[in-house]
Amino acid sequence: MSGLLTVLEKMHAARTGYARPLRRFRHHHLVDEPLVIVPLKLAGEAAAPLGCAVGTDPDEPVLLTVPQPRNRDLQHAFFTDLAHVVLGYVAARQGETEEVVPRGGEPRLRYADAPQILVPNRPALDHLGLTGRLTRFQETEDDVPLLGRWLTFFADRAEYPGSSLALALTDLLTAQWATGQSDLEDANLAMLLAWICPPEGTTGAAAAQVAENPLDFPPAGPATDPDFDGLVLQPAVQGYDRAVDAGDPVAAARAEAKVREAVTSQLMPTWRLMWKGLRRLRELPEAAGCEQRWAADRDRFTRHVDRIAEGGPPQPRHDHAVAAAARLATLERAQSRFEAQQAVDDPFVLAELRTTGEAFGGTVVAGEPDRTEVTAKGRTVLRPRLTVRTEDPVRVDDDQAYVCPDRPKQNVRIREIAEDESGCLLVLDVVSGMGTVKKPVPIPEPGETVRYTRVPPQWGGQDFPAPEETPWTHGGPPPGSEEPQGAEQ
Amino acid sequence: MDSLNTRLAALRGGTSPVGFSARTIAGLNENPGCARRALLDASGADKDRIGARVGFPGRFGQSPFALARGRVFEEQIKANGAAQLLRLLREKLGLTIEEAAYLPLEDVGDNTGRELRARHTTAQLLRAAREGDDAGTLFDHPMLRLRVAGCTAYLEPDLVAFQVGGRFHVVEIKSFAVIDGQVDGEQVTAAARQAAVYVLALRELLADHGLDPETVSHEVLLVTPADFTNRPVVSLIDVRKQLAAVRRVLARMSRVETLLDALPEGVSFDLAPDDDGDPTRDPAELAAALHQIPARYRPGCRAHCELAAFCRDEARCADSLDVFGPAVGGMLGGVDTVCAALGLAEGTRAPAEDEAEIARALRHAETLRSGLG
């Protein structure tokens, strides 16, 4: 969302030196026990792990480091350790189940809980995806290929608008607050959080300047600071290589500890920022739509668990062109649904849409609550009509139904629009939720202030099949086999 | 031209000039409208040290791990007469078996002087272009020259291949991975821009000697490791767009005189180095000199310009909308400070004639905002 309202808030943030709220509610569900992962990789390599801090307890991260990140055996040892933590966390979400009975569908079970992975930023999510790609095809007997399938699952869901299974903290924070700096600077977790929760006694603007220094605030990764690489990490890794070459286990253990210490020094500041940001986000009330979206996430999770239990193959290497196009279309639909839901749930979001004409508000100037129409079949039906004066730059879309968040069951359509010098008059027909001629439901009365936004598209329709549900021998789903998405009611 | 060079040298002062590389020439395409950078670059001023001197050190180091990875991969591709590259060219581009000659051009005897190498390269490439047969198929590390703002820039492509379809092809060897056919778009763009600079230099070399510049293909060969291995793959990249951009920016650099004319008397970026090469110029004075030339700051500058932090601070102090990035400026078309925009929104500032529309939109947004409480 980047309309004029956001721009105004950014300017107010710049003027006051403090971040400004962009939402009244938080639109992503946050679980009580998320798994926080701060991954670091070796510069110049696609996905060679350098280390990570991972865990559910802010005071006790599991710290994993690789003394020579180019060594495949050491990489594998790292993935084994990471698998232990991630798979243990995922397994612990598979306790209670609940039965879901969709209208006109087969009842099914779904887990009452689901995993939630939190990483610092978008590149960290991409890195998890690459790590998943690197490990899920490995032909080892241990848990590493399974780790790969789960990481791929999470990275995949992270692209799905509205899903909360894997999230980047910078995304959550920038959705919630406007800062007085650019998007590029907002991508720096330390600078972003500095605006949002500056230390006592300083402004966010001043704190952000301090936070730009990589000495005090190491980059949140996955790339490390080049100066750190040259001055600290490289000598430590070389020391390890020398000790191993010399066959000296004492020296090797010590060198390994040195690398570990160096990498930890880059991980811990970000680890602490993660929990600080999380605490701040938890203070915000959760939007009404979260519950339904989280239920859909739990459905996805349940299906992936089943998929693995049934011995299904790992997700394919890449989407087949047709599958990729379908996936893109689904993501777009999900995006527009998520936006529309947020506008219904959150007055800030609705106001932002009014600046672009996708939503509107104003005062009712006339109403015909008893108005009726005769349908093509000759039946007389209630079609109340109201006229609203608005100053919003309304974009008229005949096919679009609108809803007022205060009357969620009543939908209207724009019938006519007439402009005059002080704004414009909108003639709206109530097309659902108006009751019947005998039992009419009240509509807004003249003098009342109303707001309308697009009706969110219904759940259902066609959702894209997750890659793991696409037989990779086919590179895509066989024709006509699109999975019915009862899951997402 | 000489008077131009004298004026540019005066601007730089007693510091030795910083030469252009393909990367920095390609970087000129980023934000080409910035007069401050154009003048500093044209004069060969050391922006890195100037930035540090005025209190805004940039961060342009590359990780030694990334550098080492790049070096090792290039060595691997070129080992044994570039055996791996030859295989790729044969398989993917139908290079014939006869075409297997390999000429290392990274030194001339034991001499590695740039000018000598450039002359040696020229002789070898011209011979290949004129004689065709077995005059060399792979030219490893040729040294090319290009005129930039009246100075000679020395450029060193990874490799130039000849007789792939009867044309010269620039080969760029990069160590970023192509995974499942997917690759980081930004890195490819950067490689394409850099390669376009080499194509241009090669074409000028041929044209200068009365040969057809089109003998140099606008398709460059990008060699990268595949997936998570060291196995190389080659992709063809069309750099016509980048070539046009490089030409435009070089033309602009040659018009740097108009920027010089607009400069007040006595402005200089001299660092006044002492005997040890440490700068002695008064930082405040140096900063004042920089402020004399208009900049066009964008947040993206920090990826390619050493002065970005200085310019950002300037934009902040000036209350400029530039600190938010070009998108915000674009939305508020014409309004250029935070103060002016908020003034219009709150109705404390009367809109100028061309601001009427944006002023109305801002007031509307501000009303909505205050309605939220």
Place this chain on the structure above:
Amino acid sequence: MQDDLEALEDRIARLRRSVRAAMRRRDSARVKELRAELRRVERAWDELADALERDERQQPSAPEPARPPGPLVPAREHVHQVLTLLGVPAAPKLIGAVHRAFFPGELPASRLASLRRDEERSFRSSPGARPYYLCPALTSDLLAPARGLVTVSSWPLEHRIIGPLSPRVDFLRAAVAVADAAQRGLHETPDTERLLRSFAVSIPGATPRGTGPIDPGLLTRAAEAEIAVHLDADRQARAAAADRARRRLDETERLFGTKLRAIPGKTAQG
């Protein structure tokens, strides 16, 4: 003693910070000073930590590596062995790979780098005192040392000169030599197959269909087929350059190359 160690650690952390801060300021003199200090403190830490750990483990300092020591052959003889097997000029990397594939013992890469200088110095101080010298290949145009290619002084001049096609021809010849050594079963190691494959993948028709191991016979035939294509042109270029070298260069130069005195006429124009 543990306290001392921690004090040193604090100091190291502080110093690293200062170095990075100085680097950001571009204060090179200070960086140098601090780095030297940092190295000193790190060494002190190493020594102290070493003493502590070895005390704890109650064992005398660990004996050197447990891997089987190769016969005590000087590095230059290792290199000579490999080059004799290959029969063509080779880069240190290839020499190392062939050594690992066929010979026991270690050949540290660092030793290869210093060999060339040592050999030339030894030859100049008493020419001909050794039965052979390891010397650089010579470029066919300038008769100057070719970067990174090592040869044996006893080889004919033509074999030590590199023309435009020679890198390819020599690569193919090396493939034949390696395939031959593998067929003779000369001390095979796990690295042998890897070496054969690295040749085979870059030679048309040298890899067997399917996923089986490399067939040395197939590799030889494929390499020889391509050699036949380049052989005449390569031989001519090398012979012409060798003639020039015999006419113009003294004995030392014929082994170690000429320093660039003047660029041959036409190269100088540009």
